[in-house]
Amino acid sequence: MKQFTSNPFYKFILFPIGQMAVFIFGASLALSVLIILLAYIFRSTITSNFDLVERTLLILPQVLINGITIGFVYATIALGYTMVYGVLEFINFSHSEIFMVGGIVGVELMAYFDHTGALETMNQYVVIAMAVLLAMIISGTLAVTIERIAYKPLRNAPRLVPLISAIGMSFFLQDAVRLILSLTTGEFNVILPNFGTFDEFLVLSVPGIEAPLRFQIKSILLIGVAVVMLVGLNFLVNGTKIGKAIRAVAQDRPSASLMGINVNLIISITFLVGGALGGAAGVLFALKVTRLDPFVGFFPGLKAFTAAVLGGIGNLTGALLGGLVLGLLESFGASYLSIFTNGAFGAEYKDILAFAVLILVLILRPSGLLGQTVAQKA
Amino acid sequence: MKRLSTLLSVLVLASMVLAACGGGATPTAAPATEMPATEAPATEMPATEAPATEMPATEAPAVIGSGTIKIATQSPLSGGQSLLGVAIKQGAELGLEQLGGDLKAMGFDVQLAPYDDQATPDVGVANAKNIVADSEILCGVGHLNSGVMIPSSEEYHTAGLAFVSPANTNPVVTTRGYLEVNRVVGRDDVQAPAAEEYAFTTLGAKTVYVIHDKTAYGQGVAEFFRTAAEEDGIEVVAFEGTEETSNFDAIVTPLVAANPDVVFFAGIYNQAGVFFKQAREGGYEGTFLGTDGMDSSDLAELAGDALTAGGGMAYTTVAGPVSAYPKAATFATDYEAKFGALPEAYAAQAYDSMGVCLTAIKNAAEAAGGTPTRTQVAEAIRALTYEGLTSTIAFDDIGDLPTAKYFIIKVNANSADTWNTNEIIDSFDLPSPGQ
Numbered sequence: 123m124k125q126f127t128s129n130p131f132y133k134f135i136l137f138p139i140g141q142m143a144v145f146i147f148g149a150s151l152a153l154s155v156l157i158i159l160l161a162y163i164f165r166s167t168i169t170s171n172f173d174l175v176e177r178t179l180l181i182l183p184q185v186l187i188n189g190i191t192i193g194f195v196y197a198t199i200a201l202g203y204t205m206v207y208g209v210l211e212f213i214n215f216s217h218s219e220i221f222m223v224g225g226i227v228g229v230e231l232m233a234y235f236d237h238t239g240a241l242e243t244m245n246q247y248v249v250i251a252m253a254v255l256l257a258m259i260i261s262g263t264l265a266v267t268i269e270r271i272a273y274k275p276l277r278n279a280p281r282l283v284p285l286i287s288a289i290g291m292s293f294f295l296q297d298a299v300r301l302i303l304s305l306t307t308g309e310f311n312v313i314l315p316n317f318g319t320f321d322e323f324l325v326l327s328v329p330g331i332e333a334p335l336r337f338q339i340k341s342i343l344l345i346g347v348a349v350v351m352l353v354g355l356n357f358l359v360n361g362t363k364i365g366k367a368i369r370a371v372a373q374d375r376p377s378a379s380l381m382g383i384n385v386n387l388i389i390s391i392t393f394l395v396g397g398a399l400g401g402a403a404g405v406l407f408a409l410k411v412t413r414l415d416p417f418v419g420f421f422p423g424l425k426a427f428t429a430a431v432l433g434g435i436g437n438l439t440g441a442l443l444g445g446l447v448l449g450l451l452e453s454f455g456a457s458y459l460s461i462f463t464n465g466a467f468g469a470e471y472k473d474i475l476a477f478a479v480l481i482l483v484l485i486l487r488p489s490g491l492l493g494q495t496v497a498q499k500a
Numbered sequence: 501m502k503r504l505s506t507l508l509s510v511l512v513l514a515s516m517v518l519a520a521c522g523g524g525a526t527p528t529a530a531p532a533t534e535m536p537a538t539e540a541p542a543t544e545m546p547a548t549e550a551p552a553t554e555m556p557a558t559e560a561p562a563v564i565g566s567g568t569i570k571i572a573t574q575s576p577l578s579g580g581q582s583l584l585g586v587a588i589k590q591g592a593e594l595g596l597e598q599l600g601g602d603l604k605a606m607g608f609d610v611q612l613a614p615y616d617d618q619a620t621p622d623v624g625v626a627n628a629k630n631i632v633a634d635s636e637i638l639c640g641v642g643h644l645n646s647g648v649m650i651p652s653s654e655e656y657h658t659a660g661l662a663f664v665s666p667a668n669t670n671p672v673v674t675t676r677g678y679l680e681v682n683r684v685v686g687r688d689d690v691q692a693p694a695a696e697e698y699a700f701t702t703l704g705a706k707t708v709y710v711i712h713d714k715t716a717y718g719q720g721v722a723e724f725f726r727t728a729a730e731e732d733g734i735e736v737v738a739f740e741g742t743e744e745t746s747n748f749d750a751i752v753t754p755l756v757a758a759n760p761d762v763v764f765f766a767g768i769y770n771q772a773g774v775f776f777k778q779a780r781e782g783g784y785e786g787t788f789l790g791t792d793g794m795d796s797s798d799l800a801e802l803a804g805d806a807l808t809a810g811g812g813m814a815y816t817t818v819a820g821p822v823s824a825y826p827k828a829a830t831f832a833t834d835y836e837a838k839f840g841a842l843p844e845a846y847a848a849q850a851y852d853s854m855g856v857c858l859t860a861i862k863n864a865a866e867a868a869g870g871t872p873t874r875t876q877v878a879e880a881i882r883a884l885t886y887e888g889l890t891s892t893i894a895f896d897d898i899g900d901l902p903t904a905k906y907f908i909i910k911v912n913a914n915s916a917d918t919w920n921t922n923e924i925i926d927s928f929d930l931p932s933p934g935q
Binding site for chain 2: 177180181184185188191192300304310311313316321323336338407410411412413414415418421452453455456457460461465468469470472
């Protein structure tokens with residue numbers, strides 16, 4: 123048994139994927155059961171020309187797919203917040219802009235291929251891989267640069283000071299990108315070129331269910347890439363020497379430095395990894411929504427931050443769980459609110475529902491779903 | 501500590517350099533005054549010779565004033581709606597250049613003062629305070645968004661400064677009865693029922709899904725549409741407001757489940773384009789319908805084939821394509837020559853608004869025998885009849901056109917380059933409902 127658990131394949135690939143599957147399955151199941159129950163309870167009270175239970179079941183698969191897809195985007199961004207928090211104990215609010223920069227860089231690369239005509243001949247998955255890779259490099263480098271310029275000089279200042287610096291950096295990046303875009307392309311919107319078969323559907327007929335399940339290829343791609351990156355991150359943090367050093371710095375910076383760990387380097391690596399994940403998430407997000415602009419990072423960033431808090435900030439598994447739960451909650455809220463309230467509350471109230479749940483969780487478990495109560499470090 | 505301060509100063513310096521670059525290349529909120537063209541039309545030039553004969557020529561305006569007169573524009577020059585906002589500014593700029601000769605001959609230096617309202621009410625009101633504080637501004641052209649125009653015009657009203665709107669369609673813009681607020685286009689309480697009429701009779705819609713952008717314009721249009729639809733017996737399966745601009749899953753899933761005949765989107769193209777694309781990807785096959793906020797080539801850039809797939813897309817507008825106005829042919833070529841792009845919607849309306857401003861200032865100056873007051877200009881606007889590119893403009897007692905033109909346009913474009921292939925299905929003149 124011991125031999126089996128220490129097998130790296132099990133430990134670094136099977137276990138995290140299994141964990142994700144459990145999270146997805148558990149959260150989906152809990153919410154689905156709840157919504158179906160509610161549908162049966164309110165079936166007679168709602169006077170519409172459609173049956174509430176029938177309609178609920180009809181859109182349920184799509185709602186789940188949407189929630190999981192956006193949940194993975196949130197989880198990938200949330201990891202950036204939670205890693206930096208784990209190491210430096212402050213919220214890196216410029217992470218939402220790193221996410222945005224990654225997305226814009228990726229889309230601009232694809233637009234460049236489109237412009238030169240290379241896009242039609244290239245394999246679509248190679249294009250996406252190149253865009254993701256470039257976005258990861260640029261966003262990672264940007265995150266490290268920001269840390270050096272805006273946070274490192276403030277490392278011994280009171281904790282609010284780097285927070286303000288981060289917010290300032292966030293505004294700076296938004297307008298810098300807007301300026302660069304208006305000087306180069308002259309366009310405010312960055313539009314994903316049309317290519318490949320990503321918009322098509324994989325139709326799956328399940329016996330017993332009337333409407334076939336429709337998976338959009340780009341949703342599957344998005345989830346796939348996110349899973350690969352999350353597994354990679356898990357390996358990096360738990361299976362390598364660098365990861366050990368990151369964990370050591372997170373636990374106790376002075377002691378880690380006494381043990382011969384180069385703390386500055388480790389902090390830079392943390393930002394590099396977090397930024398690269400954010401950049402990749404930006405490209406995936408762009409693939410999903412097809413349009414970006416310099417201010418697009420704000421809401422996903424805020425949601426991802428919420429996800430990190432929901433799961434227990436500083437905890438990598440927590441960020442993953444938080445992202446998925448938030449994505450699903452939002453998707454359920456958005457799709458069912460208007461059906462259940464007969465149009466009185468529309469999709470616009472989805473965030474209120476998601477944040478109400480966040481507040482409830484934080485009242486009951488102040489450290490988040492998977493967070494441990496950590497004594498405040500001096 | 502020393503390193504920190506060096507670093508900070510470098511950052512500050514860098515941002516200043518960036519800001520300085522930005523001023524030249526991008527439109528900013530600051531009132532960058534622009535010089536109108538120096539040459540006045542040759543026919544209107546004898547002003548300088550006239551006084552010598554002691555009998556001023558009746559046709560040419562006499563030199564009666566001096567000093568600077570500014571005409572403001574307010575529209576979104578940056579951000580997602582800047583394509584239309586810049587068109588308004590450029591239309592007005594061209595108007596000032598070509599029609600400002602009379603005022604120049606009268607001895608005034610006429611300048612344009614463009615402001616960027618960023619399609620945001622707060623910014624619009626802040627700019628409005630700046631505009632009314634500048635005593636040289638006697639008239640204004642703007643805005644694009646009713647939601648920005650309504651609060652900003654409270655400032656204009658207090659200061660007595662007249663504004664002519666090239667694009668605002670929400671009824672409240674004029675129904676407050678302010679002397680200072682005028683518009684050269686139609687109204688949503690006519691436009692939205694026209695869209696509904698099209699959905700009901702031409703498309704034969706039985707169910708409709710209404711989405712709006714929660715602005716004064718979008719929600720207003722959506723409500724007029726809903727009222728009209730309910731009167732005709734069309735079932736409104738949902739009435740949703742959303743400020744979302746990127747991920748529309750939340751609306752698309754229930755929309756596809758409800759599968760309405762028509763989706764009516766009351767909002768602006770930058771949001772609608774993304775939504776249309778995602779709705780088609782989600783499997784919706786019906787018809788999209790919109791109002792004048794859709795009238796921009798960026799819509800086709802954003803939505804692509806989604807506009808022509810399935811049941812296609814159509815919109816009503818108060819500002820038809822420039823080709824719909826016979827008198828605007830020269831305007832279109834001049835505009836393209838000057839700005840290197842075809843005029844977007846509202847550019848011709850902005851040109852006319854500028855024409856109204858200039859004529860009113862000229863009339864008021866002649867009556868006053870010198871630089872007129874703002875109130876005199878505002879009254880002159882209500883008194884005049886101006887032969888514009890888009891129509892003969894004469895305002896009623898609340899600043900509306902007694903009869904305005906409305907168009908129904910079917911979109912054939914799937915990219916920005918083909919936007920002018922859109923086809924006018926119908927156009928009609930309808931009276932303003934008044935106050």
